[in-house]
Each structure stands twice: as C-alpha cells, then as structure tokens.
Amino acid sequence: MPMRTLLLMVVSLAFLYLLFTVGAPFLLALVAAIFLEPLTVLMMKKTRMNRLAASTISSTLFTVILLGLLGLIGMKLVSELGSFFEKLPDFLTSANTYLRDLIEQAQKYSSNGAAPVPDQLESWMSSLTEALKNMSTKISTVLFGYASGIPDFFIFFIVFLVAVYLFTLSLPMMKSSFLSLFEDKSRLQVEEVLTSLRKSVFGFLRAQLLLSVITYVLSFIGLLVIGTGYPLAIALVIVVVDILPVLGVGSALVPWAVYQMAIGDLYTGVGLFLLFLVITVVRRIVEPKILGDAVGIGALSALISLYVGYELVGVIGVFLGPIVVIVFMAMRKAGLFDFKIKFQ
Numbered sequence: 001m002p003m004r005t006l007l008l009m010v011v012s013l014a015f016l017y018l019l020f021t022v023g024a025p026f027l028l029a030l031v032a033a034i035f036l037e038p039l040t041v042l043m044m045k046k047t048r049m050n051r052l053a054a055s056t057i058s059s060t061l062f063t064v065i066l067l068g069l070l071g072l073i074g075m076k077l078v079s080e081l082g083s084f085f086e087k088l089p090d091f092l093t094s095a096n097t098y099l100r101d102l103i104e105q106a107q108k109y110s111s112n113g114a115a116p117v118p119d120q121l122e123s124w125m126s127s128l129t130e131a132l133k134n135m136s137t138k139i140s141t142v143l144f145g146y147a148s149g150i151p152d153f154f155i156f157f158i159v160f161l162v163a164v165y166l167f168t169l170s171l172p173m174m175k176s177s178f179l180s181l182f183e184d185k186s187r188l189q190v191e192e193v194l195t196s197l198r199k200s201v202f203g204f205l206r207a208q209l210l211l212s213v214i215t216y217v218l219s220f221i222g223l224l225v226i227g228t229g230y231p232l233a234i235a236l237v238i239v240v241v242d243i244l245p246v247l248g249v250g251s252a253l254v255p256w257a258v259y260q261m262a263i264g265d266l267y268t269g270v271g272l273f274l275l276f277l278v279i280t281v282v283r284r285i286v287e288p289k290i291l292g293d294a295v296g297i298g299a300l301s302a303l304i305s306l307y308v309g310y311e312l313v314g315v316i317g318v319f320l321g322p323i324v325v326i327v328f329m330a331m332r333k334a335g336l337f338d339f340k341i342k343f344q
Contacts, residue, residue, distance in 0.1 A: 012327070013324065024156075025156050025157075025159045025160040025163060026159075026160075026163050026167075028160055029160050029161075029163030029164045029166075029167050030163075030167050031201075031202075031205070032062060032164045032167075032168075033164060033167035033168045033171050034171070034198060034202075035202070036055075036058045036059065036062055036164075036168055037168075037171060039058045039061075040054045040055050040058045040168060041054075043057060043058065051169060051172075052169060055165070055168040055169040056165070056169075058168060059164050059165045059168045062164065063161055063164070076232055083230070175194075179191065193327075197326065197327060200326040200329075201323060201326060204322055204323070204326065207290045208243075210290055211283065211286070211287060211290060212239050212242070212243065214282065214283070214286065215238065215239050215242050215249065215279060215283065216235050216236070216238075216239045218275070218278060218279050218282060219231075219234070219235035219238045219239070219249075219275065219279065220232065220235040222271070222274075222275035222278065222279075223235060223275070225271070226267075226268055226271035226272065226275070227268075228268060228272075237252060238252045238253070248280075249276055249279050249280060249283075250276055250280070253272050253273075253275060253276040253279075254272075254273070254276060256272055257269045257270075257271075257272035257273045257276070260272065301325055305321035305322045305324065305325045306321055306322060307321075308321055309321020309322070309324070
C-alpha cells in the first residue's frame with residue numbers, strides 16, 4: 001500500500017474520531033441537514049422559493065417537532081422516574097426486611113438441631129443489607145452528576161440547532177467546496193463514494209433506530225403484561241443498555257428476574273425471563289436482515305465493527321466502528337483502494 005494512501009487513512013480515522021467527540025453537535029447537525037435536504041429541494045421546486053426561505057422552513061419544522069417530542073417524552077419520564085424514586089426507600093426497606101427474615105429463619109433452623117449457619121453466610125447477608133441501604137444514596141449521587149451536566153447539554157443542544165440551520169442553508173456550497181479539493185478525474189470517484197456513504201450511513205442509522213424501536217415496543221408491552229410498573233421509563237433503560245455491545249437486554253432483565261424469583265415473586269421473575277427470550281429471539285431473527293439490507297455489510301462485519309469500536313474508544317466506537325467499515329467498503333467499491341496482495 002502506498003505511503004500516501006496509508007497516511008490518508010490515518011488522517012481520516014483521526015478526523016472521524018474528532019468528529020464523533022468534540023465535533024459531535026456538528027456531525028449530528030450535518031446528518032439532520034442531509035436528512036432535511038429532500039424536503040428543502042421539494043419546497044424550492046414546488047413553491048419557487050429561494051434556498052434561504054426553504055432551508056429556514058424545513059429547519060424550523062425539524063426544530064419544532066424535535067422540541068415537541070423531547071418535551072412529551074421528558075415530562076412522562078420525569079413523572080415515572082419521580083414516582084419510582086419516591087417508592088425506592090420502601091423497596092429497599094422491604095428487601096432489607098426480607099434478608100433479615102432469611103437470617104432469622106436460618107438461625108431458628110440451626111437451633112432446632114440442624115447444621116449451624118456458617119459465619120460467612122451471615123456476614124454476606126449483613127454486607128448485602130448494608131449495600132441495599134447505601135444504594136439509595138449512590139443513586140442520588142449519580143442523578144446529581146447527571147443534573148450537573150444539564151448546562152453542558154443545553155449548550156450542546158443550542159449549538160446543534162444553530163448548526164442545523166447553517167448546514168441546511170449551505171449544504172450545496174459545502175459539497176462543491178469539498179469536491180473542488182480533488183482533481184477532475186478523481187471527482188467522479190469521490191462523488192460515488194459520497195453517494196454510497198450517504199446511503200450506507202443513513203441505512204445504518206435507520207437500522208439501529210428500527211431495532212431500538214422493536215426492542216422498546218416489545219419491552220413496553222411485556223412490562224405492561226407483567227405489571228411491573230413504570231413501563232415507559234424501564235423500557236427506555238432496557239433500550240439504552242441494549243445499544244451497548246456485550247451487555248444487551250439480558251444485563252437488565254436477567255438479574256431483575258433472578259431477584260424477583262429469589263424473593264418469591266415467581267410470576268414476575270418468569271415473566272421477565274420470557275420477555276428476555278422473546279426480545280432475544282426476535283432480535284436475532286430480524287437483525288441480520290435489517291443490517292444487511294440497510295447498510296450493505298454483513299451481520300458478522302457489523303458485529304465485529306461494533307465490538308472493536310467499543311473496545312477501542314468506548315461508546316463512541318459503537319457508531320464509529322461500523323462507519324469506518326462502511327467508508328472503507330465505499331472507497332474500495334469506487335476504486336480508491338484497488339490493491340491486491342502479491343507474493344513473489
């Protein structure tokens with residue numbers, strides 16, 4: 001591989017990493033602008049308005065819909081989470097009482113001539129009880145940490161919205177400026193890469209959104225049937241955990257199911273196990289088809305890129321890994337990386 005090509009790949013990877021970290025609001029704004037481009041062009045053709053007016057209207061519609069959805073979801077989540085944390089001390093007290101009852105029953109069983117209760121078991125029970133007492137304080141600390149990040153999120157969101165307006169207005173000029181960096185004979189190849197990249201990236205985002213929606217709907221319906229309470233908030237937590245590689249839905253549902261069965265609530269425990277199995281089976285059936293059709297890469301390639309990206313750069317790598325694979329495949333398809341391994 002020529003040194004120039006290798007250097008270009010290294011610079012491109014570094015640029016993508018920066019784009020997914022400090023440049024995240026601008027990357028999201030660019031994606032939103034590309035998503036809004038068909039609507040902007042349609043309004044320009046149908047109403048004969050100029051670019052400024054059409055881009056302003058499309059960006060405003062996007063902003064209003066986004067703020068409306070965030071407001072509705074936010075109010076519902078705050079309501080459910082507030083109710084949940086109000087009942088959390090009672091829940092921890094009940095768990096503490098249950099553990100104490102187990103210890104007392106074991107001691108009574110021992111006093112009736114059975115084998116004595118091991119000191120390690122009693123010590124473990126006491127430690128677990130103390131951990132339950134401290135859980136409420138730790139959760140409050142975590143929530144305070146998230147609350148302290150609200151100003152940063154507000155700045156991020158404002159920058160994102162302003163960038164959406166600017167990118168929507170100047171998208172054609174940005175594309176022309178970018179293509180002007182290449183020679184005439186390479187410009188067609190670059191345009192082909194951009195077209196393939198746009199289809200693949202948006203296909204990947206649509207696939208992830210569709211899979212998350214499927215997981216959310218199944219979780220929401222399952223929690224409603226089981227009757228656990230707070231289905232909207234808990235289903236959202238399950239989706240967030242499911243997005244992360246390695247963890248998956250089981251990291252949220254299986255420990256919960258084991259705990260419910262341990263305290264004697266077999267209905268809820270079995271229901272959560274069945275919900276985990278249903279979500280897993282449905283995801284395994286539809287995920288390869290959705291990713292393969294939408295992104296154009298195989299399910300195995302998508303899985304490897306997700307895991308490697310996550311291991312290298314954390315949560316950002318969940319999105320960065322597949323995009324790197326998509327970019328590489330698009331460039332090879334366009335003939336930019338047309339090299340073969342040759343043995344002498």
